[in-house]
Amino acid sequence: MTKGLQSIAFKESPYLVSSASVAGKKEGEGPLGKMFDMVEKEDLFGENTWEEAESTMQKEACLLAMGKAHVEAKDVRYLFGGDLLRQGVATSMGVSELNIPLFGLFGACSTSGEALALASMSVAAGYGEYMLAVTSSHFGSAEKEFRFPLGYANQRPLSAQWTVTGSGAFLVGTKRSHVRITGVTVGKIVDYGLKDSQNMGACMAPAACDTIIRNLEDFGRKAEDYNRIITGDLGYVGQSILFDLMRGKGYDIKKNHMDCGMTIFDQMTQDTHAGGSGCGCAATTLSAYILPKVERGEWKRVLFVPTGALMSTVSYNEGASVPGIAHGIVLEHC
Amino acid sequence: MDKERQQQAYENYVKKKTPVHNLPANMGKAFIAGGVICTVGQAVLNICEKLGLDKDVSGGWTSMILVVASVLLTGFNIYPRIAKWGGAGTLVPITGFANSVAAPAIEYKKEGQVMGIGCKIFTIAGPVILYGIFTSWVLGFGYWLLKVSGIIA
Numbered sequence: 329m330t331k332g333l334q335s336i337a338f339k340e341s342p343y344l345v346s347s348a349s350v351a352g353k354k355e356g357e358g359p360l361g362k363m364f365d366m367v368e369k370e371d372l373f374g375e376n377t378w379e380e381a382e383s384t385m386q387k388e389a390c391l392l393a394m395g396k397a398h399v400e401a402k403d404v405r406y407l408f409g410g411d412l413l414r415q416g417v418a419t420s421m422g423v424s425e426l427n428i429p430l431f432g433l434f435g436a437c438s439t440s441g442e443a444l445a446l447a448s449m450s451v452a453a454g455y456g457e458y459m460l461a462v463t464s465s466h467f468g469s470a471e472k473e474f475r476f477p478l479g480y481a482n483q484r485p486l487s488a489q490w491t492v493t494g495s496g497a498f499l500v501g502t503k504r505s506h507v508r509i510t511g512v513t514v515g516k517i518v519d520y521g522l523k524d525s526q527n528m529g530a531c532m533a534p535a536a537c538d539t540i541i542r543n544l545e546d547f548g549r550k551a552e553d554y555n556r557i558i559t560g561d562l563g564y565v566g567q568s569i570l571f572d573l574m575r576g577k578g579y580d581i582k583k584n585h586m587d588c589g590m591t592i593f594d595q596m597t598q599d600t601h602a603g604g605s606g607c608g609c610a611a612t613t614l615s616a617y618i619l620p621k622v623e624r625g626e627w628k629r630v631l632f633v634p635t636g637a638l639m640s641t642v643s644y645n646e647g648a649s650v651p652g653i654a655h656g657i658v659l660e661h662c
Numbered sequence: 663m664d665k666e667r668q669q670q671a672y673e674n675y676v677k678k679k680t681p682v683h684n685l686p687a688n689m690g691k692a693f694i695a696g697g698v699i700c701t702v703g704q705a706v707l708n709i710c711e712k713l714g715l716d717k718d719v720s721g722g723w724t725s726m727i728l729v730v731a732s733v734l735l736t737g738f739n740i741y742p743r744i745a746k747w748g749g750a751g752t753l754v755p756i757t758g759f760a761n762s763v764a765a766p767a768i769e770y771k772k773e774g775q776v777m778g779i780g781c782k783i784f785t786i787a788g789p790v791i792l793y794g795i796f797t798s799w800v801l802g803f804g805y806w807l808l809k810v811s812g813i814i815a
Contacts, residue, residue, distance in 0.1 A: 376772065377772045472769055476765070476786065477765040477766045477768065477769030477770070477786075478739075478742075478765070478769060479736045479737070479739065479741070479742060479761070479764065479765035479768050479769065480742065480761065480762060480765035480766070480786060481736070481741050481742045481744070481745030481746075481752055481753065481758065481761045481762075481765070482742075482745060482753070483683065483688075483745065483746060483749045484746075485682070485683070486680070486681040486682060486683060487680045487681065487682075520668075520669060520672045521665075521666075521668075521669030521672065521673070522669075522672065522673060522676060524676075527676065527680055530676040530679070530680065534672075565679060565680055565681070568679060569675075569676065569679055572675075572679075
């Protein structure tokens with residue numbers, strides 16, 4: 329049922345039945361390297377192009393997630409998926425073989441939240457026993473789409489983030505597990521007028537702040553009611569801005585905040601500047617690092633807030649600002 | 663109006679919060695990287711002239727050798743690593759230009775010879791070529807005007 333202005337609290341909360349993460353070489357060498365279900369030593373994943381590689385990651389992630397729960401593709405009612413490429417081709421090409429009815433989504437790097445929200449809403453509404461949510465990003469395809477060819481010689485600004493090569497898939501359903509999605513807060517587009525696409529943390533922090541506060545107010549909770557408030561890919565710059573914005577509104581989340589973009593890479597040794605980004609950043613970190621902790625009960629309740637910077641190369645070149653969006657997913661141990 | 667001021671305030675705040683590269687250090691590195699590339703070019707030029715080639719032909723060989731070296735280093739993914747350290751020092755010499763043409767050629771090869779390499783090879787170098795030619799045309803026109811009007815002989 330609806331809660332507050334933008335949230336839903338499920339009467340019968342759907343379970344996060346299983347999940348899977350597939351990651352690239354650099355991610356495999358990072359702090360979470362051993363936790364991913366699958367790490368490919370070659371970023372082309374045995375394919376010919378970055379785009380095909382990204383599609384393969386999505387397919388593998390879906391198959392792994394379903395495999396873990398012993399669920400077959402025919403038992404999954406709908407699939408909610410998206411990525412960063414034009415017209416969402418990584419998803420279309422990746423999941424076509426699975427033959428699951430598909431909703432293609434775009435929420436930039438917040439897509440994992442959008443997909444999880446829709447999947448859990450569909451299950452809670454009784455529209456199916458299992459739903460699959462999947463997202464991905466790939467360093468090669470994202471650089472090519474948004475910035476420069478990989479071989480181009482340039483210096484990345486210190487505020488730039490490193491697109492994660494990875495895909496996370498989540499099976500949401502009615503079958504019992506140890507994690508439930510008890511609520512969602514759907515985020516609004518928040519635009520502070522910033523135009524620097526190389527400083528996405530600063531573009532997205534206002535949206536994260538808005539969604540987190542909305543979630544706390546809608547559910548009548550304090551920040552301490554969550555063991556962790558986990559943003560998707562604000563990175564080092566975005567995190568410090570988020571803290572300032574939250575403090576300005578009277579909230580302190582310093583103690584229990586975590587950011588996937590800061591967790592997935594080692595900033596000192598991996599030369600990733602402000603941290604990781606991309607749909608795959610939040611999705612793989614959720615699957616590999618966060619969910620196991622919630623499953624074990626180490627964290628009883630967390631708020632997962634993947635963040636997206638909404639832009640295209642065209643909008644950016646035409647001088648439009650880069651607004652942000654963030655969705656909140658409440659995950660609880662059970 | 664108020665919204666604009668708020669946006670400006672946020673932009674200023676973000677600017678203060680965002681770390682940037684150390685400018686003097688970057689300039690020093692660019693000076694060294696650019697200097698090394700130009701020294702190599704000068705060495706090639708001297709060798710060509712020692713071999714008895716005339717000045718223009720030697721210059722042509724020098725440019726060609728630098729371009730080929732840059733393209734090869736781009737293909738082996740070495741040039742981007744040098745640029746990460748050397749910054750503008752690797753961008754300004756002819757080797758930087760060669761890199762900006764070679765990199766899209768490699769990346770877009772998968773999209774085909776015509777729509778890939780053909781259409782996209784100059785995505786980065788294109789503006790340099792267009793405005794380079796345009797500027798030289800403007801200067802040439804000015805030069806011609808000054809000549810016709812008798813201001814310069």
